[in-house]
Amino acid sequence: MDLAHxxxxxxxxxFAATIxxxxxxxxxxxxxxxxxxxxxxxxxFDYPLSGMKVxxxxxxxxxxxxxxxxxxxxxxxxxxxxxxxxxxxxxxxxQVSGSGEGSNDCGATAGPAQKLRLMFxxxxxxxxxxDSLLSEPSQPMSFCxxxxxxxxxxxxxxxxxxxxxxxxxxxxxLPPMPPLPFSEASACSHQYWTMPEYKCxxxxxxxxTKVSLIFGPLAASRYGSxxxxxxxxxxxxxxxxTLLREATTALLNSYNTLQFPYNSIGVVTRTNWxxxxxxxxxxxxxxxxxxxxxxx
Numbered sequence: 001m002d003l004a005h006x007x008x009x010x011x012x013x014x015f016a017a018t019i020x021x022x023x024x025x026x027x028x029x030x031x032x033x034x035x036x037x038x039x040x041x042x043x044x045f046d047y048p049l050s051g052m053k054v055x056x057x058x059x060x061x062x063x064x065x066x067x068x069x070x071x072x073x074x075x076x077x078x079x080x081x082x083x084x085x086x087x088x089x090x091x092x093x094x095q096v097s098g099s100g101e102g103s104n105d106c107g108a109t110a111g112p113a114q115k116l117r118l119m120f121x122x123x124x125x126x127x128x129x130x131d132s133l134l135s136e137p138s139q140p141m142s143f144c145x146x147x148x149x150x151x152x153x154x155x156x157x158x159x160x161x162x163x164x165x166x167x168x169x170x171x172x173x174l175p176p177m178p179p180l181p182f183s184e185a186s187a188c189s190h191q192y193w194t195m196p197e198y199k200c201x202x203x204x205x206x207x208x209t210k211v212s213l214i215f216g217p218l219a220a221s222r223y224g225s226x227x228x229x230x231x232x233x234x235x236x237x238x239x240x241x242t243l244l245r246e247a248t249t250a251l252l253n254s255y256n257t258l259q260f261p262y263n264s265i266g267v268v269t270r271t272n273w274x275x276x277x278x279x280x281x282x283x284x285x286x287x288x289x290x291x292x293x294x295x296x
Contacts, residue, residue, distance in 0.1 A: 024124030026083040028056060028116060032073050032096055034106035035134040037144035042132055045144060048077025049106060049135055053098035056081060056116070059091055070097065086124060092116045094130045109136040187253035187260050187293050190233045190245050204255045205229060211244065214251070215268055218275045219244070239282045240275075246289035247271040253293060261292050 032054060033046040050073050058067040067087065071079045083089070094114050099107025111134030120127040192198050199207070205214070207230035212220030214229065223232070223244060232248045235241030247267055254264045262270070267289075274285035 024084075024086045026085075026087055026089055026126040026128065028081045028083070028089070028094070028128040028130065030054070030079060030094060030114070030130030030133060031077045032079070032133045032135060033077060035111060035136045036106070036141045038109075038136045038140045039144075040111070040134070042134075045141065046134075049073060049099075050075045050077055051099070052077070052096055052107065052133075052135060054079045054094055054133060055097040056089075056092055056094045058087075058089060067092075086126065089116050089126070089128055090118075094133060096133050096135050099135065106137050107135050109138070111135060187257050187295050188249070189293050190249040193249055193252050194230075194233050201256055202252070205252060211248075215244075215247070215271055218272050222275055239279055239286065243271065243274055243282045243286040243289075246286050246293060249293045250289045262289075 032049045032052040033042060034049050035041075035043075036045045036047075037043060052073045053070055054073065055068060055070045057065050060066050069081050069083070071081050073079045092115075094116065095112075096107075096110040114131040114133060116128040116130055118126065119129045188198070193202075207228060209229050210225065211223050211227045211229060211232050212225045222240060229248050232244045235245040247270075250260070250262055250267045251264055253260045254262055254267055270285055270288075274282045
């Protein structure tokens with residue numbers, strides 16, 4: 001064995017002997033500050049408190065205190081507690097339990113308890129740290145900043161007297177509305193659709209709408225491009241005029257009567273088929289429209 005190995009072996013023996021002679025212990029350290037602004041946290045206005053009593057209490061799973069130790073802070077506001085052996089301090093808390101000579105009226109209220117935190121563990125030695133403990137005065141100091149979220153003042157809504165009630169003069173009697181074709185089982189003939197009081201039922205169609213726009217180019221070539229639906233209701237004495245009159249009436253009924261046998265597309269389609277056929281077909285289609293428009 002050379003000299004280097006001998007020296008290393010000797011150093012290990014000395015280190016092992018030192019470890020063997022060391023007793024296991026747990027150390028807890030922390031500090032107490034005066035929370036002058038009562039904001040529950042460390043700030044520039046806080047200072048360390050000497051002579052404050054700090055209690056460390058440990059509880060089991062049921063909440064029963066199994067171990068307790070008390071210590072007083074030094075002139076710097078620090079405290080150190082030593083626990084012999086290797087006690088389990090994982091369920092221990094530290095809290096200010098009393099004030100001393102250095103509290104200067106800052107021991108009115110103790111801040112919340114802080115949990116012990118394991119900082120170091122080696123060769124049976126454990127070192128725990130505790131977040132700063134706070135002690136508060138009865139009232140915040142005058143130089144403390146105001147809360148950033150002040151409580152808003154209640155909004156008082158002025159009560160207003162109820163407005164005076166006005167009564168309208170009696171309205172004149174209006175003329176009765178004609179019966180609504182939409183709710184009737186029977187349809188209306190072309191004579192009804194030309195009556196002035198029935199103009200309010202021209203919902204989808206306008207009396208001035210061109211026949212060619214509704215019935216298409218075949219109707220335009222037969223009746224011209226300027227004839228209106230209102231004019232088509234006046235047609236008589238000719239099979240084609242009768243067809244257009246009854247077709248327009250059927251179209252109005254299809255938009256205003258739920259139980260009408262033809263829908264709007266069916267009316268236009270049948271009219272164009274008749275215009276493409278013979279005069280006999282025109283008369284047959286016109287008669288079918290007349291029967292439907294009469295409600296039979």
